[in-house]
Amino acid sequence: AQSVTQLDSHVSVSEGTPVLLRCNYSSSYSPSLFWYVQHPNKGLQLLLKYTSAATLVKGINGFEAEFKKSETSFHLTKPSAHMSDAAEYFCVVSDPGRDDKIIFGKGTRLHILP
């Protein structure tokens, strides 16, 4: 069965500095991995996805993530934070072609300091 762990419940960075949101996963097979963002009182929006192609995945709004199988990690990064990045971020894992469900991490709240 798969699982996903977001290592930080809150992350605070200053505007213009790099962002790192950490995600580790557990999967018996080759998983698909996703990052979603949720702004306050809004639905979730897909930032990026990994589906066994390139290990470095580029997403919207300058975000990217690297799939590292040896470390079972899929950390989300951005070179320079913007105030509009303040939101909740969810790491998600699924095993395509199997009956396992889509598993959400518990979320990381990103705070941007002016």
Add this chain to the structure above:
Amino acid sequence: DTEVTQTPKHLVMGMTNKKSLKCEQHMGHRAMYWYKQKAKKPPELMFVYSYEKLSINESVPSRFSPECPNSSLLNLHLHALQPEDSALYLCASSQEGFANTGELFFGEGSRLTVL
């Protein structure tokens, strides 16, 4: 702009009321989902419809009743709810019939308050 539309955005209801949440998508997606999200928590799966048939019910109480009239519409009928059912209800869709794709398209949610 989201391509999954949910109505109403806000709903306040008493414990004896009957109401419905509605969701619509016109992307030709074959699976539609209801999630419940409490504050500061990830979404919790409630129901999945795949090719208009209920494929997953996550042991949701019968006071929640889903309906999929056609491939573009998904309803959630609410009756005799409890205050603890107050939450953000999110509708989502995915291109393929449900397997376990994580690529979901979410609506903005319906904020439900049960008094």
